[in-house]
Amino acid sequence: MKQLVVIVALLSLAACSGSEHDDLTQFVKESGANLRGKVDPLPEMRPYQPFTYNAYDLSDPFKPRKLKLSAGGGGGLQPDMNRPKEPLESFALESLKLVGILKQKNEIYAVIKTPENTIYRVRTGNYLGQNFGKVLAVTDTEVKIKETVQDSAGDWAERDSTLTLQEQ
Numbered sequence: 728m729k730q731l732v733v734i735v736a737l738l739s740l741a742a743c744s745g746s747e748h749d750d751l752t753q754f755v756k757e758s759g760a761n762l763r764g765k766v767d768p769l770p771e772m773r774p775y776q777p778f779t780y781n782a783y784d785l786s787d788p789f790k791p792r793k794l795k796l797s798a799g800g801g802g803g804l805q806p807d808m809n810r811p812k813e814p815l816e817s818f819a820l821e822s823l824k825l826v827g828i829l830k831q832k833n834e835i836y837a838v839i840k841t842p843e844n845t846i847y848r849v850r851t852g853n854y855l856g857q858n859f860g861k862v863l864a865v866t867d868t869e870v871k872i873k874e875t876v877q878d879s880a881g882d883w884a885e886r887d888s889t890l891t892l893q894e895q
Contacts, residue, residue: 804883806859806875813854815839815847820856825870825890835865837890860888868892 815823818841827838829848836848839855849855849870853862858874865871870890877883 804875804885806883810854815841815849815853815855816857816859818842818856820858820860820872820874820888820890823855823890825892828865828867828892837862837865837870839870839890856888 822842824840825837826840826846829836829838834850836850839847839849841847849862849865851862851864854860855862856872856874858876860872860874863871863873869892872888872890874886874888875883876886
């Protein structure tokens, strides 16, 4: 009987090792056959060459350009750059508000309010605004200002502006 059990066990083992997965085994062998990794060689590295910036003597592209005048020429209208700046010259003229008029000792003053809510008193001859604005006259309702502005060619021109008293 022992022999019969051994024969049945061998037959059952032979049946389990059938060829039903042979196609899968064959596919795996064929699929991996052509897959060989290939790494391209590294590109040739060029040595680093430092760059020296030498354009300090060139004109600034963000500033207005002006033709160079001969040694004897030029002149024309220009603001006084050496004059000490007054406090209201640090504000744009559009941001300043005329809030009142004050008369003291035969002198008329304009009361100007800044965006920082600071109050200043100006009279004829004072400067305000960022374009060299000079107060020409103070009337009961407005302040007349003459500004000196630079155009795109670098020439200076004058323009008239006013600050009007606004009722609230």
